[in-house]
Amino acid sequence: MTAQAAPTARPLISVRDMRVTYGDRLVSHLPELDVYEGECVALVGESGSGKTSALLAILGLGDFSGAHVAGSVLINGVNVVDATQAQLRRVHGTAITLVSQSPQAALNPTMRLGRLAKLALKQHGVRGREANARIGDALSRVVLPNEILKRYPHEVSGGQAQRFCIALAVALQVQCIAADEPTSALDVTVQAEILRLLDELRRERNMAMVLVSHDLALVSTLADRIVVMKDGEVVEIGSRDEVLHSPKADYTRELLAAVPVLGATS
Amino acid sequence: MTADLLRVDGVTLSYGKRAVVHDVSLALTKGPTGVALVGESGSGKTTVARALLGMIGPTSGRVMFGETDVSQFTRSERAAYRRTVQPVFQDGTEALDPRMSVGKALAEALSVSPDAHLRGAAKARRIAELLDDVGLSSGIVDRLPHQISGGQRQRVCIARALAVRPQVLLLDEPTSALDVTVQSKILELLRRLQQEHSLTYLLITHNLAIVESLCSYTAVMFAGRVVEQGPTREVLMSPSHPYTASLIAALPRMGGQIPTAVGRADVGFADSGCSFRMRCPIAVDACVSSPELASIGGRHVSCFRADDVMLNPRILNSKEATP
Amino acid sequence: MTIIPPEELVPNDERFAFLTLARGRLRGQKLFAAGAIVLLIIIVMALLAPWITPYPQDAQGGVDPVNSLLAPNGQHWFGTDQVGRDVYTRVVFGARTSLFIVFSVLSLSVLIGVTLGVIAGYAGGWIRDVVMRVTDVFLAFPALLLSLALCIVLQPDLKTAILAITVTWWPWYTRLAAGVAASISGRAYMDAVRALGISPARAVFRHVLPNSLTPVIVQLSLDAGGIILTAAALSFLGLGAQEPTAEWGLMVAQGQDLFTTAYWVALFPGLAILVAAFAFNMLGEGMRTALDPRRGFTS
Numbered sequence: 001m002t003a004q005a006a007p008t009a010r011p012l013i014s015v016r017d018m019r020v021t022y023g024d025r026l027v028s029h030l031p032e033l034d035v036y037e038g039e040c041v042a043l044v045g046e047s048g049s050g051k052t053s054a055l056l057a058i059l060g061l062g063d064f065s066g067a068h069v070a071g072s073v074l075i076n077g078v079n080v081v082d083a084t085q086a087q088l089r090r091v092h093g094t095a096i097t098l099v100s101q102s103p104q105a106a107l108n109p110t111m112r113l114g115r116l117a118k119l120a121l122k123q124h125g126v127r128g129r130e131a132n133a134r135i136g137d138a139l140s141r142v143v144l145p146n147e148i149l150k151r152y153p154h155e156v157s158g159g160q161a162q163r164f165c166i167a168l169a170v171a172l173q174v175q176c177i178a179a180d181e182p183t184s185a186l187d188v189t190v191q192a193e194i195l196r197l198l199d200e201l202r203r204e205r206n207m208a209m210v211l212v213s214h215d216l217a218l219v220s221t222l223a224d225r226i227v228v229m230k231d232g233e234v235v236e237i238g239s240r241d242e243v244l245h246s247p248k249a250d251y252t253r254e255l256l257a258a259v260p261v262l263g264a265t266s
Numbered sequence: 267m268t269a270d271l272l273r274v275d276g277v278t279l280s281y282g283k284r285a286v287v288h289d290v291s292l293a294l295t296k297g298p299t300g301v302a303l304v305g306e307s308g309s310g311k312t313t314v315a316r317a318l319l320g321m322i323g324p325t326s327g328r329v330m331f332g333e334t335d336v337s338q339f340t341r342s343e344r345a346a347y348r349r350t351v352q353p354v355f356q357d358g359t360e361a362l363d364p365r366m367s368v369g370k371a372l373a374e375a376l377s378v379s380p381d382a383h384l385r386g387a388a389k390a391r392r393i394a395e396l397l398d399d400v401g402l403s404s405g406i407v408d409r410l411p412h413q414i415s416g417g418q419r420q421r422v423c424i425a426r427a428l429a430v431r432p433q434v435l436l437l438d439e440p441t442s443a444l445d446v447t448v449q450s451k452i453l454e455l456l457r458r459l460q461q462e463h464s465l466t467y468l469l470i471t472h473n474l475a476i477v478e479s480l481c482s483y484t485a486v487m488f489a490g491r492v493v494e495q496g497p498t499r500e501v502l503m504s505p506s507h508p509y510t511a512s513l514i515a516a517l518p519r520m521g522g523q524i525p526t527a528v529g530r531a532d533v534g535f536a537d538s539g540c541s542f543r544m545r546c547p548i549a550v551d552a553c554v555s556s557p558e559l560a561s562i563g564g565r566h567v568s569c570f571r572a573d574d575v576m577l578n579p580r581i582l583n584s585k586e587a588t589p
Numbered sequence: 590m591t592i593i594p595p596e597e598l599v600p601n602d603e604r605f606a607f608l609t610l611a612r613g614r615l616r617g618q619k620l621f622a623a624g625a626i627v628l629l630i631i632i633v634m635a636l637l638a639p640w641i642t643p644y645p646q647d648a649q650g651g652v653d654p655v656n657s658l659l660a661p662n663g664q665h666w667f668g669t670d671q672v673g674r675d676v677y678t679r680v681v682f683g684a685r686t687s688l689f690i691v692f693s694v695l696s697l698s699v700l701i702g703v704t705l706g707v708i709a710g711y712a713g714g715w716i717r718d719v720v721m722r723v724t725d726v727f728l729a730f731p732a733l734l735l736s737l738a739l740c741i742v743l744q745p746d747l748k749t750a751i752l753a754i755t756v757t758w759w760p761w762y763t764r765l766a767a768g769v770a771a772s773i774s775g776r777a778y779m780d781a782v783r784a785l786g787i788s789p790a791r792a793v794f795r796h797v798l799p800n801s802l803t804p805v806i807v808q809l810s811l812d813a814g815g816i817i818l819t820a821a822a823l824s825f826l827g828l829g830a831q832e833p834t835a836e837w838g839l840m841v842a843q844g845q846d847l848f849t850t851a852y853w854v855a856l857f858p859g860l861a862i863l864v865a866a867f868a869f870n871m872l873g874e875g876m877r878t879a880l881d882p883r884r885g886f887t888s
Contacts, residue, residue, distance in 0.1 A: 046445035047416075159532040187306035188472060189531035192516035195524050214445060217518040221525065244521045258450040260475035262502060262517055319784055348786035360777035365799050374795070378786050423781070430785065 011036050012095065012176055012208050013058060018071035018081070020053045020062050027067065028053035028232050035176065040202060040209040042223035044216055044255070050232035055180055055212045057081070059098060060088045076175075093124045096210075097174045101181040103161035107153040113164055114149030120168055131171075138171040142197060159190035166197060169207075176208040177201075183218070195222060216259050220244055228252050270330070271296050271466060272318065272351065272434055277327035279313050285325065287313050287490045294434060298460045300467035300481030302498065304474060304513070308535075310490035311470045315436050318468065319353055320344070349379065352427035356439035358419025362411040368422050369407030372396055375429035396425045399462075401455055417448035421455065428459070434466045441476060453479055474513055478502065486510045489541035496565025506567045506576035508546045515582075528582050540569070547582055548574070621875025624810075627868035635684035647674035648682035648835040658851045668853035670843065676853055679835040680861050686747070686836045687865060690820045691813050693751045694758055698812075702759035703798075703805055706766025710801075711774045711793050721767065724760040732757035733822065740828035747836070750829035754819050758812070765808055769801040811873030814866035821862050837862045 011034035020028040028050030035041050043051040056062045060080035062069040073080040075095045078087050092098075100106040108116060114135075121131040139146055142163040153161060162182060169177050177198070183191035199222055202209055213219050219226060226243040228236040228251065236249040247253050272294040279287040287310040294301055305311045316322050317329055320336055329336040331347050339347060355361040362371060372393045376382060381392055394404040400421040411419055420440065427435055440456070441449040457479055460467060469481050477484055478498055485495035486509065494507040505511045512528035519525070529547040536544045539554040546553070552570050559568040562576070574581060639645045643664070647653070653673030661668040667676035709720035736753035743749045773779065774797060782792050821838030823829035830836035837858040844855030 046447065157532055163532075187531070188474075188516045188525075189306065189512050189527060192518075192525040193527040193531050195518075196527060199524050215518070216446065217520045220521045221518045221523060240521070254447055256520075258447040259520060260450065260453070260473070260479075261520060262475050262478070262514070319780075321780070321783070345786050348784060351784075353781060353784050355777045355781065357777065361781050363778045363782075363796050363800065366796075374782075374787070375785055426781070426785075 009037055012075065013210070014072075014074040015058065016072045016074075018054070018057055018069065018073055020050070020057050020067055020069050022067045026232050028057065028229075030054050030057075030071075030227075030234060033227065033237075035208050035210055037175065037208055038202065038206040039224045040199075040211060040222055041225045041227065042211040042213060042219040043227045043229060044213060044219050045229035046214055046255075048231065049229040051212045051229045052180060053232075054229070055178055055210060058210065059096060059178055060091065089123065093120065093172050094174065096176045096178055097169045097172060099162065099165045099169065099177055099179040099182050102185055103158065103165050104153045104156075106165070107161065109153050111152075112149065113151055113153065113156070117149065117164075117168060117171065121171060124172060126172075134171040134173075135167070138167040141170055141201070142167045157190075158186050159194065162186065162194055163197065166194075166201070170201065170205075173205075174207065176210065178210045178212075180212045181214070182211070184213070184215070191218075198222070216255055228255065270294065271332065273330040274314065274317065274324075275328045275330060277314075277317060277324045277329060279310070279317050279322060280325045281313075285490065286310050287317075289327070290314055290487075290490075290492050291327075292485055292492070292495075294466050294468060297433065297464040297466040300460065300469055300483070302469045302471065302477040302481035302484040303487060304471060304477060304484060305487035306472050306513075308489065309487040311487050312438060313490075314487075315353070315438055315468065315470050318436060319351060320347065345378075349430040350432055351434040351436060352430060352432040353436045353438060354420075354423050354427050354440050357443045358416060358423050359411065359443075361423050362419060364411055367408050367410055368397075368414070369393060371422065371426055372407075372429055375426045379430040381429075381431075396429055399428065399459070400425045401451075415448075416444055417452060420444065420448075420452055424455070424459070428463070432465070434468065436468045436470070437480075438470045439472070440469070442471070442473065449476075456480055474502065474517055486513065489535040491541065491568065492559060492566070493542065493569065494565065494567045495559075496563070496567075500563070500565060504576055504579070506562060506565070506572040507542075507569045508548060508571075508575060508582055509542050511575060511579060511582050512545075526583065542569075618875065620871050620878065624868045624871030624873075624875055627864065628872060631684055631865055631868065632688065634681055635688050638681045638685055642675070642678040642681050644675040644678045645682075647678045648833075650833045658847070658854075660851070661853055667857045668851070670840075670851075670854045671847070676840075676857050679840060680837070680857050682835040683837045683840065683858060683861060684865070686830060686834060687817050687820065687862075690747070690751055690754070691816050691869075694754045694816050694820075695809055695813065697751075697755045698759040698762050699805065699809065701755075702762025703766045703801075705759075706763040706768075707770045707793055707798055707801060709763070710767040710770025710772075711789065711797050713771065713774070717767065717771075720763065724763045724767075727757070727760040728764070730757065733819065736819065736823055737826070737828060740823060745828045745831065747830045747834060750820055750823045753823070754816060758816070761812075762805065762808070765804060766801055769804050770797050773797050773800045807873055807877045809873075810869055810876060814869035814873070817862060817866050817869070 013035040015030050015033040018030045019026060033041070043054055045051045053062060053067070057069045058073050058080065060083055069081050071081060075091050078091050080088065080091060083091065117135045118131055121127070121134065126134060136146065139148070144160060144163050144167060148156060148160065148164065156164070179198070183194050186194065195218070198209065201207055211219065211223060220240060223240055225237070225239055227234055228243065228249065230251050236243060236247060236252045243252060244256065247256060270293045274290055274292050276289050276291055277287065278285055278289055292301065303311045303314060317324060323337055334343065336347065373389065376384065376389065376392060384392055393407065397404050397406065402418060402421050402425070406414060406418065441452050444452060453476055459465060460480065467480055469477060471477065481498055484498040484501045485492050486501065486507065487493065488509045494501060494505065494510045501510060502514065505514060508528060515526045515528050517525060529545040531545065533544045535541040540557055543549040543553040548571055550571070557568045557570050559566045562572055569575065634641065651674070656669050656673040657671055659665055659669040665675050665677065667680060670676055705720055709717040735757045739753040739756065740749050779792065779796060782796055820829055821841065824836045824838030825842040827842065830839050840858035841855045847854050
């Protein structure tokens, strides 16, 4: 695990005063967040904390279904909040991609995985032999057999689907993976493998990660920095060690105390 | 040996032609006590719960309630049995009729309980008592399920189960759908109720971390079979089956390293022999034949290499499963 | 696919349901309101018919041949028909007839259909198979033809028409109710109810039925329009309501030959059919849009 983020470089993602509102209700508010290359930042909170809305807003997807996003989210110089579709497309896939909670729901069910992969790469200008090479490499990196490309999303297991989504990110050579509860639908043993894979990739390719989860224990094994959210607001933000061992907010303490720990007797 | 309240004896359960649970034996004694049935998806643990609730009949083996076989029940015996063993399901949203208020749901449960004769003020008092027991105020009686929080819904489900004064509570993933702070409060509640009402819990879960607080005995299931069972502390602290070890290793530890995967996780079950052998990092040739559930120390394990695992758990690391 | 369509990104829980629900609800409510207002007007007019029409006797057998085929004027807003009856009065009284038909057919269909369907859906197994096969047999008949046949065999009149339409209509409710009841019976709260040892009869009556009603109600309002049209068709063919009852279809039939010379005799009852059927449809569509479970809620 990288000891700390390298603040010398420019941040990949720079969030300033980002607000997601629905009608007159503030759903999520991120005053300031910088994500650097190679670091993993986690947004932690319970349901209704606004963490998922924040992630979607960072991806430029925050304003569907009538929600409104204000503020600035700079990714590679583009303010994702008011970017055009074309600009967004360029940001997605090169700078950032989403690995979602339910991978099978997120993949087009009528397309074979191979075709999905080719389409994704094509959208970002990678075709033909280069595309095939990248896909092949990515699959072997995530330990999936090549023949999985012939399958449909519903024909593979949850863990395999999730690995496929990660493989896409690798093939696209993204600089940052945004993961929304990437393992909550998976068995705990499969979860361990996916987490390990994400961490290895991060270190190998210096990929950044923005991770959203309600599972504080999970987050604490992966994240360099933790952002604790409650009711739409940021309650605490700090390095992993700071948040876990010397939390400043009461709510953080409450969260920490509530996590069930193996080996503790009542 | 205390008399068993409820027992499954060598039970095989099937859906249609497919057997999903093979030869499982488990005993529940009088409370306060708890048995945990731990396993991931497809392990068969929920199916065992359904058999205990009398919802499906065993293809072979018996479900015993005291001295009587559940399939031989008379009508009144079955009714009495229904009230002895009550379920609490995972998701309060699904487990409550969306059109019934909290009060009505509890009243319905009361109508089949030993308190069925209560009317008017006495009935209202009993309902208030039930709500108080689970930490809810009586002001909640008129609310509908979607008007209260997830934690409150789960408490209502527990109150409903307690209304019939059961002896056994079958808790099927009781906290999986809840936020972690709510989860800890519900676990606390369950602990208290277990002591106060001398309840026996059968806790079905995939989350090993919550097992210790409620259950003194744990059975681990994989692919429809029990692979290890014994006192909770021992099973968790020094597992002797590779699968149990992998479950424990996979649990994220607060502030710790990334959880390790033991063997390959995303591989299916083997049809013959030891069903775990395709994932197992220490499988040997002998594993093509099914290991029996053998006694070792105070537990039962079904693995030819159980001794090795218990004595030297490190052999499970570093090796990949042979494909 | 690097962008996952927003619908698939939304975590599947109630907190986000309100976002998608709101838009559907709003549109649904407008439709519903529009349909409801028109229907309310029709119903009120029908109820008050004897008092708000200038020539109530014209709907109950009276004739006035002297004033036959008068074009719409001050004393006869919609004109008069071949035997001098005030068309406006008969159209308003026709609303009574149509509403009576709709009410009767729907009540009977729901009574028979939903009861059978809920029992079949909850019980499953061979009971369900038997009920569904019987339902299929009835559904196999083209509705109008079956109604026609029945009306011909029995004495053609209003009551026969009601019976005939009901016979072809109830199976739809059985099918609908069986489907909904089956899905509800599989829900976790039904497991809990069974675990408590509550009797099947009580479980069906108290839990399955109330929760099955929403789609049935929506279907009812959508069907009402169709029933009005079917009844009008039967009367048009001479197989439903008979003289001197004021019924829209019958009136259209009586006026069809006169369409070029005295258009008003057929036009106004025809428009009434249109408006009523449309209003019911709007009501049903509005309800369905507002309650569509795909939008995250069936409250």
